[in-house]
Amino acid sequence: MKTNRVMQIQPLTSLAIACSNLHSPFLATLKRPALNGVNCAIRAGEFVTLVGLNGAGKSTLLRSLVGLVPIQKGTIHINGVAVSFKSLRQRQEVSILFQGGGLVPQLTALENVLCGSLGQRSTWQTLTGFRRSDRLHALQLLQELGLDAQIYQKTSHLSGGQRQRVAIARILMQSPKILLVDEPITGLDVLAATQVMDIFSQLHRQGITIVSVLHDLTIAANYAQRAIVLNAGRVVYDGVCENLPAHLSLGRS
Amino acid sequence: MKFFASRFKSAWAKRLLILGGLILVYGWALRGLKLDLEMLNQSVPYTIDFISRLLPPDWSVIDVAVNALVETIQMSLWGTTIGALLSIPIALLSAHNLTPSWVRWIANLVQNAVRSVPSIVLGLFFVSATGLGAPAGTLALGIYTIGYLAKLYQEAIESVDPSSIESLRVSGASWLQIAQYGIFPQVLPLGLGYTLYMFEYNIRSASVLGVVGAGGIGFELVNYIRGFEYNKATTMMLVLLVVVIMIDGVSNQLRRRLETL
Numbered sequence: 001m002k003t004n005r006v007m008q009i010q011p012l013t014s015l016a017i018a019c020s021n022l023h024s025p026f027l028a029t030l031k032r033p034a035l036n037g038v039n040c041a042i043r044a045g046e047f048v049t050l051v052g053l054n055g056a057g058k059s060t061l062l063r064s065l066v067g068l069v070p071i072q073k074g075t076i077h078i079n080g081v082a083v084s085f086k087s088l089r090q091r092q093e094v095s096i097l098f099q100g101g102g103l104v105p106q107l108t109a110l111e112n113v114l115c116g117s118l119g120q121r122s123t124w125q126t127l128t129g130f131r132r133s134d135r136l137h138a139l140q141l142l143q144e145l146g147l148d149a150q151i152y153q154k155t156s157h158l159s160g161g162q163r164q165r166v167a168i169a170r171i172l173m174q175s176p177k178i179l180l181v182d183e184p185i186t187g188l189d190v191l192a193a194t195q196v197m198d199i200f201s202q203l204h205r206q207g208i209t210i211v212s213v214l215h216d217l218t219i220a221a222n223y224a225q226r227a228i229v230l231n232a233g234r235v236v237y238d239g240v241c242e243n244l245p246a247h248l249s250l251g252r253s
Numbered sequence: 254m255k256f257f258a259s260r261f262k263s264a265w266a267k268r269l270l271i272l273g274g275l276i277l278v279y280g281w282a283l284r285g286l287k288l289d290l291e292m293l294n295q296s297v298p299y300t301i302d303f304i305s306r307l308l309p310p311d312w313s314v315i316d317v318a319v320n321a322l323v324e325t326i327q328m329s330l331w332g333t334t335i336g337a338l339l340s341i342p343i344a345l346l347s348a349h350n351l352t353p354s355w356v357r358w359i360a361n362l363v364q365n366a367v368r369s370v371p372s373i374v375l376g377l378f379f380v381s382a383t384g385l386g387a388p389a390g391t392l393a394l395g396i397y398t399i400g401y402l403a404k405l406y407q408e409a410i411e412s413v414d415p416s417s418i419e420s421l422r423v424s425g426a427s428w429l430q431i432a433q434y435g436i437f438p439q440v441l442p443l444g445l446g447y448t449l450y451m452f453e454y455n456i457r458s459a460s461v462l463g464v465v466g467a468g469g470i471g472f473e474l475v476n477y478i479r480g481f482e483y484n485k486a487t488t489m490m491l492v493l494l495v496v497v498i499m500i501d502g503v504s505n506q507l508r509r510r511l512e513t514l
Contacts, residue, residue, distance in 0.1 A: 066423050095424065102420035106438040115434050119425025126430055167420075174424060 016079060016178055016209045017042040017065060023073035024060055024233075033072065034060040036233030042211060044079075044177070047204045049224035050213045051244060056230040058213040059099070062180045065211075066096050078178065095176035099183045101167030105156035109147060109166045112155055113138040116173030134173075141169040145199065161192025168199055179203065181212040185219065197223050217244040310491055311484035317473055318492040325469035326496070328391045329455040335391070336398020337448050343399065344406030345432065350415060364407075368400030372458050376467040387468030394455050394462070402451055409443040410436060442511040449504040456500065460493060 022038040034057045042048050050058045063069050065076060070085040077083070078094055103112045114130045117138075125131070130138075142151050145165045155163055164184060171179065181200065185193035193216075201223055204210050214220040220227060221241035229237035229247045237247040346352050347360035375396050379389035413436055421435045463471020470489055477486040 068419070068423065096420075098416045098420055100416055102414070102416035104417050104435055104438055105414075106441070107434070111434075115421060115426070116424060118421060118427075118430045118434060123427045123429045126433070170420075170424075 015041050015077065016044040016046070017211065018077040019061070019065075019074065021074035022061075022064065022071065022076065024057075024064065024069050025072050030055065032233060034233055035064065035069075037074070038230070038233065038235055040228055040235055040238065042209065044209050045204075045207055046226060047200070047210045047224050048212075048226045048228060049220040049241070050211060050228050050230060051215070051217065051220055051248060052230035053248065055232075057233040058230055059182050060233075061230065062096060062182050062211065062213060065180055066094055093176060094178045094180065095171045095174050096180040097167055097171050097182065097184060099186065101163050103155045103163060103167055103170070106154060108152050108154055109142060109158065109162075109169075110135075110138055110151050112166050113142060113169045113173060116170035119174065138169070138173060141172050142166070145169050146195075159192070160188050161195055164188065164192070164196050165199065168196070172203075176208065178209040178211070181210065183213050183215060186215060193219065217248070220244060306483045307487045309484065310487040311482070312488060314477075314485045314488050315492070318470070318489050321470040321473045321489070322492055322496055324387055325456055325459045325463075325471075325493075328387050328394060328459050328469050329452055332391045332394025332459070333398055333448065333452040333455050335395035336451070337402055339395065340399050340402035340406050343403040344410060347403065347407045348410040350411055350413065350418060351428075351432075351436075364400065364403050367396060368404070370396075370400075372397045372461060373465055376462040376465040380466050385466040385468075390459055390462045390467030390469055393467055394459060397458065398451055398455065401454075402447060405447040405451075406440070406444055409440045409447065412443075413439045446508040446511050449508055453497070453500050453504055456493075456497060 018041045019038050022035050024033045024035040026033050034055075036057070038057070038061060050061065052058050060069055064071060065078065065083065067083055067085055075082060104115070107115070114134060117130065117134045118126060121131070121134075139151065142148070145168060147162060147165055147169070150158055150162055150166075155166055158166065179200075184196055184200070188196065197219060200210055200212065212224070214224070221244060224241055226239065227237065227241045227244055227247075228235055229244070343360050343363060347357050347364060349357060352360070372393060375393035376390060379392045383389045383392065417439070418431060418435050421431045426434070459469040460471035460474065463469045463473070464475045466472060470493055474486055474489045477483070477489065
């Protein structure tokens with residue numbers, strides 16, 4: 001196992017994400033926990049892709065990093081601070097982009113992006129609407145992501161790629177340092193997929209740590225610096241993005 | 254091969270068992286009705302007699318009918334609105350994607366309790382509280398509406414895309430913020446559609462409430478039938494029919510427009 005290589009070089013506290021012997025609760029459908037002893041370490045500023053077959057535990061791992069999965073055994077540290085189930089204390093630093101974006105389809109693109117600032121404002125502050133500075137920030141983000149024409153359109157009327165970019169803009173309202181992304185380009189055409197991946201690449205250059213679940217191994221190899229291959233809830237490969245198909249099928253046997 | 258054959262057989266055995274069970278249940282229910290075929294045969298002339306006495310409608314009471322109907326619509330409008338407003342908190346508290354299970358248990362108990370009271374009983378209760386007339390009927394409709402709208406609202410809330418709620422929750426939004434920005438916009442079209450349907454339905458149930466003196470067209474209807482003035486009762490029913498058809502048409506249009514929201 002090469003999983004602890006990074007951990008050995010650097011102390012736990014200087015890592016953006018550190019998981020050690022992570023176990024999630026037993027699942028009767030899989031006859032094992034979704035996460036069955038995951039060890040991984042991600043430094044600040046890395047672009048890492050999580051790959052693996054369906055049911056390997058990629059989404060569960062991402063969700064556990066933001067406290068959405070009860071942890072049976074093991075630890076998670078984000079920037080040196082321990083994460084536990086339902087503790088969303090690190091939310092300013094970590095943001096997660098769910099598969100499909102998780103937008104509210106009846107709201108406009110602008111309103112959806114503004115929802116990204118809800119966590120930073122109290123219930124009273126947002127009861128009658130959003131403050132001007134938030135609106136300007138949201139407008140700026142939408143323009144930067146090339147959505148000038150879609151600002152006041154309902155997101156149910158947008159294309160898949162446009163929706164995904166609105167979801168990214170919403171995440172960026174929180175100015176995260178670590179961005180967790182679950183299958184951002186599933187169901188998108190080549191052009192839209194490239195557009196979305198280029199945004200992540202740009203965010204990475206701005207210093208944001210990115211951990212993305214990807215199914216397209218070519219794209220994974222093109223964009224990510226490192227791949228972590230999961231199989232049956234364990235890390236089976238952790239290293240450069242070379243020969244990924246082989247590592248993936250290796251895990252299967 | 255043997256494995257598949259046995260699977261196939263057991264599937265058929267299961268289907269036969271279900272069929273047998275259904276026949277038993279329906280047979281049991283039929284026994285409870287104490288159906289007498291002889292009596293059914295003899296009932297035909299009585300039915301024809303009753304219908305023939307309804308005709309022709311007596312149009313001289315059309316003004317009474319229209320006035321009573323206007324009152325019925327007014328009752329339904331206020332009753333549905335009161336019920337809808339009361340249903341919202343109950344629905345929020347009984348939705349499984351929002352509320353912890355012990356609160357849900359209480360909210361569901363309230364829902365079921367309200368739903369199991371027949372509208373006639375509610376009518377009688379409010380007639381004894383506020384006297385004969387439209388106010389009693391309006392309040393009865395309000396409570397009656399909760400039993401249905403709370404459930405329908407609850408289902409609308411529960412059908413909201415869970416990932417949209419989770420996204421807001423993870424970003425640190427409060428319970429009320431999630432309700433305001435995540436759930437409300439998604440529930441609004443469906444919820445308004447249900448409310449419109451309830452308004453329409455309450456016009457019909459308001460006619461039943463009239464029987465116990467809680468105002469509306471039912472009051473006049475029952476009075477005419479009790480006084481054997483069937484032709485006048487027919488006028489009431491025809492006017493009600495026309496209005497129900499009209500409101501159904503309008504609310505269908507509105508609901509279709511809501512769906513595109």
